[in-house]
Amino acid sequence: VFPVVGDNGLLAGISFKSDVINPPRPQLVLVDHNELTQAVAGVEEADVLEVLDHHRLGGGLKSAQPIRFVNEPVGSTCTLVARQYRDAGIEPEESLALCMASGIISDTLFLKSPTTTTVDRTILEWLRPRCSVDLDDFARTFFEIGSALRTSTPDGVVQEDCKEFVERDIRFSISQIEETGFDLFWERKDELRVALVAYADKHRLDFSALLITDVVSNGSLLLLSRETEAWEEINYPRIDPGLYALKNVVSRKKQLLPLVTQLIQTAVL
Incomplete structure (x- = not known):
């Protein structure tokens, strides 16, 4: 048994020899994709705990245990992430709210893409007052300088x-x-x-x-x-x-x- 000490010098836990010989597998949540060919290198050696996506199914994803799998036909995965914040009653910081709004603006071409849904529009409106900038002005600048x-x-x-x-x-x-x-x-x-x-x-x-x-x-x-x-x-x-x-x-x-x-x-x- 080996003690594990944190940066503050206090005991954080213990480690066994078996942890070194058979280290725990990395744990992943696949966001904005569900095909293994699009995942990070080494995904086959990890345990996928959850999928949050809006693309087609493919790639032969398998799991040993049931996992949370959210795949909805919305315009942006950021819509699904922001909705989880809203439904959980968690207020995102301004910077994070703008990050999620940027994802929706980019993926849906500011709600002009045919992939845009009512859910995308609703969530972007929920994010709007939580952002630190005017989203209409931001979107124009976003596309102009993002070339x-x-x-x-x-x-x-x-x-x-x-x-x-x-x-x-x-x-x-x-x-x-x-x-x-x-x-x-x-x-x-x-x-x-x-x-x-x-x-x-x-x-x-x-x-x-x-x-x-x-x-x-x-x-x-x-x-x-x-x-x-x-x-x-x-x-x-x-x-x-x-x-x-x-x-x-x-x-x-x-x-x-x-x-x-x-x-x-x-x-x-």
């Missing part, structure tokens, strides 16, 4: 908000960035394609995609590392090799991913 194309390297743009998926043994990734207009994209299109190809090669993917969403026009451009036969059936204009104009498409989860999934399934059948 990945202005501040990041091509590799950084591709990796900033990137999710990997598997459909019919086809492995692919979809990254998304939000911009106010496409001017910067046209300036950096070629180097972004190079970064997409490099990412797909490094991670052994069949293809990688980058969705560039204009929060002003509520439309997107879709850039691909390479075009598979599946893309022959896409019903959107091809404006350049590996580049498509997706009018009124702003959501990776609700609009683009179902489209890509359908294209892959059609090509495989």
Whole structure:
């Protein structure tokens, strides 16, 4: 038996040899994802205690014991987190309230995305008086200065908000960035394609995609590392090799991913 002493020099507990030989497994709560391919490295060696998410189910998540699993079709996982604060009667600090509001604003394009629900609107209104700034002014500034194309390297743009998926043994990734207009994209299109190809090669993917969403026009451009036969059936204009104009498409989860999934399934059948 070994005593465990805290930073204050006081006894905090005891440790046994068995704790060293067979250390306890890390414990995780998966937030904003439920697929193991999107989790931290080593997740297979951890115990998942809870899932809080708003995406599709996938990835073969299993648990030895029943866990709390919250997965709702809302626009942002921050909506679910903030609702837990509200329902528990806990007042978040101003900085934390603004952090959760920022997540909702970003994920729902300030409630303009088709993923937006009544729950998102209700929770954002609950957060509004708890934030230290006016959310309307904040949202405008948020999208203006949050340009990945202005501040990041091509590799950084591709990796900033990137999710990997598997459909019919086809492995692919979809990254998304939000911009106010496409001017910067046209300036950096070629180097972004190079970064997409490099990412797909490094991670052994069949293809990688980058969705560039204009929060002003509520439309997107879709850039691909390479075009598979599946893309022959896409019903959107091809404006350049590996580049498509997706009018009124702003959501990776609700609009683009179902489209890509359908294209892959059609090509495989």
